[in-house]
Amino acid sequence: MxxxxxxxxxxxxxxxxxxxxxxxxxxxxxxxxxxxxxxxxxxxxxxxxxxxxxxxxQRIQLDEEGMQATYPSWVPPFVRQEWQIRWADIERIEPRSTSQGGMVYYLVSRGGDRVLLPMRVTRFKQLLAEIRRHAQLEIGGLRPYVxxxxxxxxxxxxxxxxxxxxxxxxxxxxxxxxx
Incomplete structure (x- = not known):
């Protein structure tokens, strides 16, 4: 997906x-x-x-193993902000307030790595539902920052x-x- x-x-x-x-x-x-x-x-x-x-x-791709941020091959490496995280490694979602008074969320792995939850994607609610289903996390009331x-x-x-x-x-x- x-x-x-x-x-x-x-x-x-x-x-x-x-x-x-x-x-x-x-x-x-x-x-x-x-x-x-x-x-x-x-x-x-x-x-x-x-x-x-x-x-x-940037595209967020989900499969049965986890999720990752990818880019088309024409995008140069200095622009890419690629990452990946496995569902089994996600321990929790951690909210962080921004300097403008908003809230962003990080997916935190068991090893302590943090991945910023992508909030600018299409079908954001469906993305949250997939994270909830695969990572067994409770994600209630979470809304995009902007x-x-x-x-x-x-x-x-x-x-x-x-x-x-x-x-x-x-x-x-x-x-x-x-x-």
Missing amino acids: TFPISPLIRCAVQALYWGLVLPLPILLARQQATPLELGSLWIALLLGWGVVLGSLS QPWMYGLLGCFALLLLLWDGMVAIWVWASPVGT
């Missing part, structure tokens, strides 16, 4: 990335950049987007930022050079 990162999260983060970096090449192209500099900047931005896409392509509406709000603000970037780009391109 595979649980990828939620499409809502993937789209919101990508929209935020482009909303933050897109104005740079647009403004530089109009004001001062040479074609070589501009081409290099676009390549860097596309490589950065590749890193974002790679980090958002609720879906928060990523929806982030996505909306990122789209507004992209819209604003587009309006500024039109204004910059319509202005005479040097003003």
Whole structure:
């Protein structure tokens, strides 16, 4: 059984990335950049987007032995945060408060290793049910740290930022050079 990162999260983060970096090449192209500099900047931005896409392509895979975090083969090793834990090794779930006042949860093995419970996946409740079934843990009332509406709000603000970037780009391109 595979649980990828939620499409809502993937789209919101990508929209935020482009909303933050897109104005740079647009403004530089109009004001001062040479074609070589501009081409290099676009390549860097596309490589950065590749890193974002790679980090958002994590999949949680469950089988009868345990669970593991995997990535597609195209994701470079420096982006991967792979791990695995066997059901038989899981001793408990340990809550930890965050600096923002939220709560995250770790699966703790008998050897003391900790694995952060993946909360950004699709079908999160089904993932919890599978953990409960395989590891024989009581997981009552556990909810994701960030609720879906928060990523929806982030996505909306990122789209507004992209819209604003587009309006500024039109204004910059319509202005005479040097003003």
